[in-house]
Amino acid sequence: MRLNYVETGPADAPVVLLGSSLGADQGMWAPQVDVLSKRFRVIAFDHRGHGRSDVPEGPYSIEELGGDVVGLLDALDVEQASYVGISLGGAVGLWLAQNAPDRFHRFVAICPPSNLAANPQPWIDRAAQVRAEGTQAIADATLGRWFLPEFKDIDPILQMLLDCPAEGYAACCEALSTLDLLPGLTSITAPVLLITTDSDTSVPPETVVPLATQIPGAHLEVIENAAHLVTYSHPDVINPLLLAHLG
Template identity: 55%
Template sequence: MALNYLATGPSNAPVVLLGSALGTTHLLWQAQVDALAGRFRVVAFDHLGHGGSETPPGPYKMADLGGAILELMDHLGVQQASYAGISIGGMVGLWLAQNAPERFKAFALLCAPAVAGGSPQMWTERAELVRTKGTEAVADAAIGRWFLPDFAKASPGLVAAVRHQVVNTPDEGYAACCEAIGAMDLRDGLASIDVPTLLIAADQDESVPADAVRAVADAIPGSQFELIENSAHLINLAHPEHLTTLLAHHLR
């Protein structure tokens, strides 16, 4: 199996898949796993090239990342599931909603644009930097965007744990996923999405501005949009209880 995963909760319960941010692992979702596992079979996984998953040579495309998730579902014998993803996990969710809607009951997508911020060249250059100098070269900048200063000061252990995930991500996997983001443009397929979809943004997100997420919500018929205040990119860590409540209400 290409993807590493952790499955928690009753084996006969509805399945929820959790996709993490660039440079992180399934551990990013621990608070939500603990809260949701009483009602759902929660499958938190590492993206291709991340954590304990396989790291084939890049570049990757969103179809590679999404295809690996569909293979995971087949491996687990899961015909239909709900899906929640943050950052690149949310971007892959948009791809799944457009390309395999029959496999999903609902989507909750956090800080997920339909087209990458910055130029494709920026993402190519970031990939080159990581292949040359390793993920350590981008870790501090990522952490700086992902947490508000007050939160980082109050939660140094949590921030250090996330940084540890970034620097331990395989260089090739991180770089190849950067290339997938840089090449992504999912805007044309948004109007075709007919699976119930919740878009969640953070009001102080420097990585994916709230307006970029709102634009996705505006383009998906019948979707819902929620703005989390006093948060940077990693909403599920900054406001775990609020986020878990939103997920529990929307997923099925």
């Protein structure tokens, strides 16, 4: 599996991976890359089926998405890294924390879904809709969940969503429909920063806040007056949290 990635920062600096939201590519991290790359070797990647990564036929699984990240580390000859992920990328991060602990120093999981298998049908339905009609069919609803109405700089993110391959988006929806990360949370040993927002309707805060009591030593931040794609809408709040946690 070939994952597309963009690398910035000093080649000899500690490595930080950035995993994106469902429907977005590595370009969504633009508000973070300049800040992080002053201190880290930043590798922002596209999940399988997204951006310029390979688009195999679905369905995908969280095991495949996480395994792709480990494969990327291997391909880059990186022994250990830290990981920052949002939404789908956050779920991948929690899977990696449970299943590849020797490859990672620290994790930041932003608005991460953890147990969508408890109600899989919406994700199965969305996968079917996108395969039939493309991502434009869900664009308005998605942006309405990602941003509060007063945030207007949405055109770059909208274009990413419209450019996302329909099969890749749908197959990742199917991965989310089987997602249940709860049983392994207590086994996580790496330091974890959990971030949620008070107005996230995609991954409601009441599903994220309890994770902080299940992951040993996890730190929780709740961002006010923000929706799902908080890294893009509120970098002035998010970036200092990332720098403080990643060290």
